[in-house]
Amino acid sequence: MMIPTVLILGAGSDMAVAIARKFAANNYAIQLAARKPELLHAQEQDLRIRHNVAVTSHGFDALDFESHVSFFQSLPVKPDVVICVFGYLGDQEKGQNDWQEASRILHTNYTGAVSILNVVAEDMAARKTGTIIGISSVAGDRGRMSNYLYGSAKAGFTAYLSGLRNRLFHAGVHVMSVQPGFVNTRMTEGLTLPPLLTAQPEEVANDIFKAASKKKNVVYSKWFWRYIMLIITSIPEFIFKKLKL
């Protein structure tokens, strides 16, 4: 059997490290892509030694939209699975009156993701095979005062993924959206997170792998976030706006 390949976009994050290990443990060849590929050397070696799989690293900048086509064309092998892990939490308060920050949040989480996945989608649609996995966020399920810039970009990404799923279904390509809640990563290190609601990157990676093998459409990680968000989205707006969330 052919060895499948997974492309991980935004490979340096903690979540990406865990996802790469999970796929490598299941005998996928790994393509790591990040802004500074020279920093991926240790991670490359780590995956090879732990799991005895082929690993390559590639330069990829989510904000350099122009480069996305040539980036994808330059890959040595076309991936069977593409996982869009990159994201930028940013600083909500700063972004409120600093367009630089706001646009970085929006473009990283939304435009950049759309730009590269459009390219991937065309390729997979033509080949009539493949899986696209987008890591969105529960923050996109409802805007809150504390992070609506990030949340709105993720909301857009979530809608994009569901539309893409609808379109590519007819081409035999599977699209899965992942909605993690709080995850214990370097990105969230400065935040106070409720321990019971916070997942470890390894748990999210396991959830993703399992759900992708079962061709799930939408997965929440941890699973109860689906119900938490169900409650949060059903609070009437006239009450919701009074809350300080």
Add this chain to the structure above:
Amino acid sequence: MVKQLSNWGNYPILDCDESSFTQEEQLTQYVNTHDHIIARGNGRCYGDASLGEHSISTLRYDKVLQFDTENGIFECQAGITLDQVLAITVPRGWFLPVTPGTKFITIGGAVASDVHGKNHHAEGSFSNHVITMDVLTGVGFMSCSPENNPDLFWATCGGMGLTGIITKVQFRLKKIETAYIRQKQIKAENLDEIIRLFDEYKDYTYSMAWIDCLKKGKNFGRSILIVGEHATKEELSDKQKAAPLLLPDKLKLTIPFNLPSFVLNNFTVKAFNMLYYAKNYKKEMNGVVPYEPFFYPLDAIHHWNRGYGKQGFVQYQFVLPIDRKEGLAAIMHRISDKGWGSFLAVLKVFGKQDDLISFPMEGYTLALDFPVRKGLFPFLDELDALVLEYGGKLYLSKDARMQQEVFWKSYPNAERFANIINTYNPVGKFRSVQSDRLLITKP
């Protein structure tokens, strides 16, 4: 972010600012912009050695960099845990040269505490197998080995993070044919018998004893000696032979526990009891068991440390010189008279080791838990006085309360160690609550 941190003993619990890093540059930047930093691995030391104003977690710095499967040489970032290392090396026929009683510690923690295992008398401590390592010291990144910057090397092995942050370690592994241990357990009636048994079985690579510190009278020091060797392929059962380097799945349910009941009395974790059969207990028992229950019997129960309740506990581990075994009896008598000792006491004989600041030295080492309660610390001060009297010392990695004079009097090279720290950590950038308490760094 500032949060409440504590290590395995849940004592003390302190406010610490904890952050992490995944790249060398992030670490350098952090160290350049902060003071009062101490490395923290998996927090498996018991007390305050990895707590400080700024604890920097190494757990995300966990990449394997090289594994030479021909010669058994392994190189990794310091935050990888032993269980991850074993998962990589055992299926390829290599084992850790030295391992402590839990596999949930980091390689950085193994070096910084210079951990010992059941094979100390035969194979030394962890540092004896380190080829080279990189340390971010107070004067920048440096490589060191027994040949290259040896003063830094020896002050870092067992140096409790005070020379800086260990970032990379290269060490030698040990060849194994199987993932199994041929083990023998022998019951001893009392202290004299167990000491005699240690001597009789000293040719075994691995040995340790569970000892009852509370029994008085003729059963004073009753114990069980456990010795073992890595099993060869021929020694395995047919079932085990099918995949000699792979452990059976669902190991947790199949652990053939043979700990005597006193090891577990007043232990709150029922799961442990379920796995354990004290029935059929014979004078001598032999078997071939997976390596996990042999080396890590307590790892099968996560968080057994919580069994001691909110106040936490301290582990008291001391070593006495080999020719002062009367001290062992004297200290154990104190403990059994007081009736405060733990269900869990481990006795072991160390082989020769004479280096800068590591804990092991030729002699007897005893480790036992004491739940924190009123009067405990004065009582432990009394025990410290006995340890000093018999020429022994306490293990820094387990300590949370020793007074500074005890450290300075019992560690023969304390002064030299402090001087080397001054060279590599000149403004006391790296310091822990423990090092301030012991006045190794200035509070």
